[in-house]
Amino acid sequence: MMTEFLQMGGYALYVWPSFALGMLVLLYNVAVPLLTHRAALRRAADFHAGRRTNGEQIQ
Amino acid sequence: MNWFMRWFHRFGSPVWFYRIAGKWLPWLSGLFLLLFIPGLYWGLFVAPTDYQQGESFRIMYVHVPAAWMSMFIYVAMAVCAAIALIWRMKLADVVLICSAPVGASFTFLALITGSLWGKPMWGTYWVWDARLTSELILLFLYLGIMALYNAFEEKRTASRAVAILTLVGVVNIPIIHYSVVWWNTLHQGASVSKMDAPSIHVDMLIPLILLGLAFQVFYVLVLFLRVRAELLDRELNTGWVRQLALEHDDD
Numbered sequence: 583m584m585t586e587f588l589q590m591g592g593y594a595l596y597v598w599p600s601f602a603l604g605m606l607v608l609l610y611n612v613a614v615p616l617l618t619h620r621a622a623l624r625r626a627a628d629f630h631a632g633r634r635t636n637g638e639q640i641q
Numbered sequence: 642m643n644w645f646m647r648w649f650h651r652f653g654s655p656v657w658f659y660r661i662a663g664k665w666l667p668w669l670s671g672l673f674l675l676l677f678i679p680g681l682y683w684g685l686f687v688a689p690t691d692y693q694q695g696e697s698f699r700i701m702y703v704h705v706p707a708a709w710m711s712m713f714i715y716v717a718m719a720v721c722a723a724i725a726l727i728w729r730m731k732l733a734d735v736v737l738i739c740s741a742p743v744g745a746s747f748t749f750l751a752l753i754t755g756s757l758w759g760k761p762m763w764g765t766y767w768v769w770d771a772r773l774t775s776e777l778i779l780l781f782l783y784l785g786i787m788a789l790y791n792a793f794e795e796k797r798t799a800s801r802a803v804a805i806l807t808l809v810g811v812v813n814i815p816i817i818h819y820s821v822v823w824w825n826t827l828h829q830g831a832s833v834s835k836m837d838a839p840s841i842h843v844d845m846l847i848p849l850i851l852l853g854l855a856f857q858v859f860y861v862l863v864l865f866l867r868v869r870a871e872l873l874d875r876e877l878n879t880g881w882v883r884q885l886a887l888e889h890d891d892d
Contacts, residue, residue, distance in 0.1 A: 587686075591696035596761050600754040604703035607750045608859065611743055615866035622873040626886035629877060 653730045655872045656881040662865040669862040673855055680851030688845045700758040702848060705833075706856040708751035711779060712814055714744035714860060718786075719811040722804035732868075734800035735875070737807060738790050739867035743860060745783035752776060763827055771820035772828035775813060782810040796875070 590597040684702035691698035718737050725733035755773065756766040767773065786803055793799035821830045832841045833849065841849075876882045 590699070591690065593695060593697040593761055596697055596757045597699050600700045600703045600757050603753055604707070604750060607707075607746050611746055611859070611863045612866070614742075615863060615870055619866060619870035619873070622870045623886065623889050626873055626877055626882050627890040630883045630886045631890055 653732045655732065655876050656879075658732055659869055659872050659881075662869055666862065666865060669858055669865070673858045673862055676851050676855035676858060680848045680855055683844075684848035684852065688848055689842065691845075694762060697758065697761050698845075700754055701845075702852050704751060704754040704758060705849060706853045707747045707754065708776070709853055710856045710860060711744060711748040711751050711776065712817060713857070714740050714747065715779065715782070715807075715811065715814055718744065718807050719814075722807040725800065725804045726808070734804065735868055735871050736864065738786075738800070738803060739864055739871055740860075741783050741786045741790075743863055743867070745780060745787065747856075748776065748780040748783060752780060768827050770826040770828055771824040772817065772826050775817040775820050778813055779817060782806075782813060786810075 588594060588598075681702070684699060688699070690696055718740050721733040721737040721740070724730050725737060752773075755776075759768075760766050786806055789806055790799045790803045793802065820826060821828055833846070873882055873885075
């Protein structure tokens with residue numbers, strides 16, 4: 583039953599890569615803005631606290 | 642007119658948008674999962690096998706929503722371009738440029754899954770037929786918009802150039818949509834958006850609709866995420882970002 587499902591009537595080679603790529607595209611679209619948002623928030627925090635982005639204090 | 646202009650100005654205000662979008666994020670995520678998980682389950686397990694295409698037709702559940710979104714996002718960008726050029730609304734510029742990578746990724750997904758579907762059904766990964774070619778041009782338009790934006794130092798100039806290119810490129814959208822009618826294409830005609838009843842079994846149609854709606858919600862969700870990050874960068878010097886950044890710094 584399970585193997586039959588995974589074989590997709592002989593089209594597994596085309597069906598599963600399509601679904602896998604679909605999931606990857608969704609994950610990419612979520613991950614990238616989450617990371618940029620975190621970086622932007624850190625940049626803003628550094629800027630307004632008078633730090634350089636590497637964390638060292640501006641003299 | 643008065644309430645409309647008030648709403649328009651409020652909506653155009655970065656701090657207001659940042660806060661509201663932030664509040665919407667959990668609801669949008671929930672709605673997305675509510676549509677996506679049943680849609681995926683129905684598409685993979687419940688929808689009956691196609692009498693001509695066997696199980697390969699299930700590629701449709703990735704391919705068709707991706708293709709719909711590839712066009713929808715472009716139209717949304719063109720609307721933003723018009724608003725940005727006519728009313729100089731800054732937020733429209735931000736929404737436009739933040740949509741481009743999302744649209745490009747869906748166009749890429751539509752092209753690759755189409756190709757993976759084409760091989761077993763048509764015997765080829767690719768043909769230069771009108772539907773496939775115009776969709777490939779759409780991918781180049783998205784990439785062109787992103788490249789053009791990055792080609793300018795000054796963001797205001799970049800935004801204007803990008804808005805103009807986006808508006809010019811919108812001519813490609815009806816070409817993609819009607820390509821299967823205007824030309825004799827290998828790609829099949831429409832099954833869902835026909836004037837009469839859709840020519841697709843209801844158990845095949847329901848998951849397609851669910852996944853189509855899920856992708857739509859997903860676009861809004863990731864757009865909000867991108868716009869929020871972009872607004873923080875653009876408004877770095879303002880009081881609201883300062884307040885937000887210092888609150889964040891305390892954690």
